[in-house]
Amino acid sequence: DADVTQTPRNRITKTGKRIMLECSQTKGHDRMYWYRQDPGLGLQLIYYSFDVKDINKGEISDGYSVSRQAQAKFSLSLESAIPNQTALYFCATSKGAGEQFFGPGTRLTVL
Amino acid sequence: DQQVKQNSPSLSVQEGRISILNCDYTNSMFDYFLWYKKYPAEGPTFLISISSIKDKNEDGRFTVFLNKSAKHLSLHIVPSQPGDSAVYFCAARSRAAGNKLTFGGGTRVLVKP
Numbered sequence: 001d002a003d004v005t006q007t008p009r010n011r012i013t014k015t016g017k018r019i020m021l022e023c024s025q026t027k028g029h030d031r032m033y034w035y036r037q038d039p040g041l042g043l044q045l046i047y048y049s050f051d052v053k054d055i056n057k058g059e060i061s062d063g064y065s066v067s068r069q070a071q072a073k074f075s076l077s078l079e080s081a082i083p084n085q086t087a088l089y090f091c092a093t094s095k096g097a098g099e100q101f102f103g104p105g106t107r108l109t110v111l
Numbered sequence: 112d113q114q115v116k117q118n119s120p121s122l123s124v125q126e127g128r129i130s131i132l133n134c135d136y137t138n139s140m141f142d143y144f145l146w147y148k149k150y151p152a153e154g155p156t157f158l159i160s161i162s163s164i165k166d167k168n169e170d171g172r173f174t175v176f177l178n179k180s181a182k183h184l185s186l187h188i189v190p191s192q193p194g195d196s197a198v199y200f201c202a203a204r205s206r207a208a209g210n211k212l213t214f215g216g217g218t219r220v221l222v223k224p
Contacts, residue, residue, distance in 0.1 A: 004154070035214075040120065040216045040217075041113075041216055042115070042117075042200055042214035042215050042216045042217055043155070043200065043212075043214040044214070045211055045212070045213075048211065056209075058211070090154050090155070092154075097204075097206075097210035099145075099157045099160075100157070100212060101157075102147075102154030102155045102156070103154050104152065104153055104154050105152075105153070105154055
């Protein structure tokens with residue numbers, strides 16, 4: 001079983017819709033992260049959480065919000081999706097400042 | 112402004128030869144550097160790392176070199192194998208910035224049999 005899972009794996013939605021991407025981990029890690037990947041730009045950090053009560057903005061948080069429902073769950077929401085949020089989204093976890101482990105990604109298309 | 116840059120978007124190499132991937136950074140506060148490997152439809156996986164107090168780290172076929180004065184690091188894969196065909200991301204972090212990772216844009220490597 002995968003240690004870091006993301007749902008859904010693929011999603012097509014329309015402009016203005018609210019959408020939530022979910023991430024779960026069984027690694028027991030305290031830190032969780034959300035990244036987006038755009039061609040040629042690598043991965044950019046959206047939000048990160050050091051524990052359930054600690055949420056921080058990353059480089060590109062505008063238009064996104066997050067919720068850390070439990071140590072094992074970290075969800076990313078797009079309140080009103082727009083086409084330039086079409087991207088590949090990755091969740092990651094780490095134990096402290098250690099190596100980050102990534103989920104398989106969610107491909108989101110906003111029409 | 113990208114603080115971590117991988118200027119070669121793609122690289123093609125013959126099986127058995129050496130693959131050299133390059134990465135440049137601008138932030139002198141970065142103190143730890145990592146390489147991640149990514150296959151299609153999968154998330155990135157950690158490959159190898161190096162601390163800023165070292166100039167070389169080796170793990171099997173993979174070696175990372177760090178030149179702090181030039182703010183440059185490279186990943187050498189030797190010998191290259193077809194299974195090494197993937198996208199490779201360079202990443203850097205600083206303790207001062209809460210150990211958040213900053214990624215380069217990636218280099219797609221194709222190893223030809």
